[in-house]
Amino acid sequence: MCYPVCMSQVEFMQFLQSVKDDHPDYAPVMRPHKNTAGADVMIHLPQNSWDYVDWLEGRGDIDFTAWVQHCEQTPFDNWPISKLLMYWLWLDSCRRHRNGLETFSNVLPEGYDAFGEPANDG
Numbered sequence: 001m002c003y004p005v006c007m008s009q010v011e012f013m014q015f016l017q018s019v020k021d022d023h024p025d026y027a028p029v030m031r032p033h034k035n036t037a038g039a040d041v042m043i044h045l046p047q048n049s050w051d052y053v054d055w056l057e058g059r060g061d062i063d064f065t066a067w068v069q070h071c072e073q074t075p076f077d078n079w080p081i082s083k084l085l086m087y088w089l090w091l092d093s094c095r096r097h098r099n100g101l102e103t104f105s106n107v108l109p110e111g112y113d114a115f116g117e118p119a120n121d122g
Contacts, residue, residue: 052089
């Protein structure tokens with residue numbers, strides 16, 4: 001799934017809506033998560049991303065609310081927080097495949113590179 005680097009939240013939601021017809025697991029789902037001020041932030045991700053989040057949290061590998069708060073405190077290039085979180089989930093999946101760790105799915109993430117970018121493997 002390729003999408004433009006710079007996009008607003010509206011453009012990100014339009015992207016998710018545009019791919020769901022061909023990829024039903026990309027239907028956007030909203031879940032609230034607390035930001036650093038304790039207010040709810042509406043995170044919109046495809047259902048398959050939420051399935052991955054649930055798997056990671058169930059294993060104790062991540063605290064997704066902590067990820068939301070970190071993204072809030074360290075924004076990147078005007079990306080909407082949902083897009084940044086979706087990217088982080090993709091990176092996590094790539095790292096798991098690349099490093100031979102347990103994965104949510106045997107299907108390689110779209111755009112996966114077996115050699116990867118060492119700078120992204122932090």
